[in-house]
Amino acid sequence: MSERPLPLKGGKNKSHRNTVIAGVGNRLLGDEGVGLHVIDNLSQIPMPSNVDVVDCGCDLLSLISHLNKPQKIIVIDAVRAGGKPGEIYRLDYNELKTRGIEMQSSHQVRATDALGLLKQIYPVLAGCEIIIIGIEPEAIELSICLSEKVRESIADVVRLILEEISCSLPE
Template sequence: MKNLVSSLLTLEKEEKILIVGLGNTILKDEGVGVYIAKKLSSLKLPTRVKIVECGTDLLRIMNHYSQQEKVIIIDAVRGGKEPGTIYQFDEEELLNIRAQTRSVHQISVSSSIKLLKKLSSSWSKARVMLIGIEPKIIDYGNDLSPEIKISADRIIRKIHDILQKNNLLV
């Protein structure tokens, strides 16, 4: 989680941060991003840090969260590695993701970000990163696989610790 740590530890004073959980909660591990966002939303955060559960449509947040300077997207990502593997992509990597590492949504996270940045001048300035977790099971069901839950809880703890270290918990 080196990229996450370095990204969040370089927070600018008063920088607006958006953490987005993507996923479909009725398809088991596909809901991991929403699971993480729900857990993080219980934290008491200053108004400049927003947590949002976005479902499967990243584009729907365009107008509601257009002033964020740093955006961290969390989602299930198929990369062909062991279930529970955590991937981290900075913006350049995210915008160049090929088919071998991809989101399981109809429109990819990469395509959504490209579109957001083209359509909105405020989104064009935002720095974006993706944290992905390799899913084990994408089939009907509401619970996460044990390996996926372990990885999700690691991410939650890491984000919590970084926010706390930066005095962003109130």
């Protein structure tokens, strides 16, 4: 992915879909918190009113407070899938099992379980597209800092998410 600097200002939105962007992870466990660091960056970009940017901590079920007929949910989390540190995965929730990737989590309810439960309970999510943006972690240990490779991947993750919501980057 490119090395363009982070777009911290502006952004012209072309999205017409209600979208929730949810970061999940624990900031005290190094790369485990990368999803929340991405949310920090996204929070500095003006978002259209139909896009919610949510810091879920390590409780993805807290999404229940943000389910206002979303047509798309984007979850950002650390995902161990055997790649290189900082590698970015774009996963369709419905394809997770067939791809054999399990999102391992020290969270109370695993992220994939939380999504499955929400989808089962809330009919409003039946036609909702659910995308998981995973970042391969390097160091998961007591630390409030990201490893270098993971930190460097954030700009690309942010760009990928802006593309997901059809939000054009500032010139």
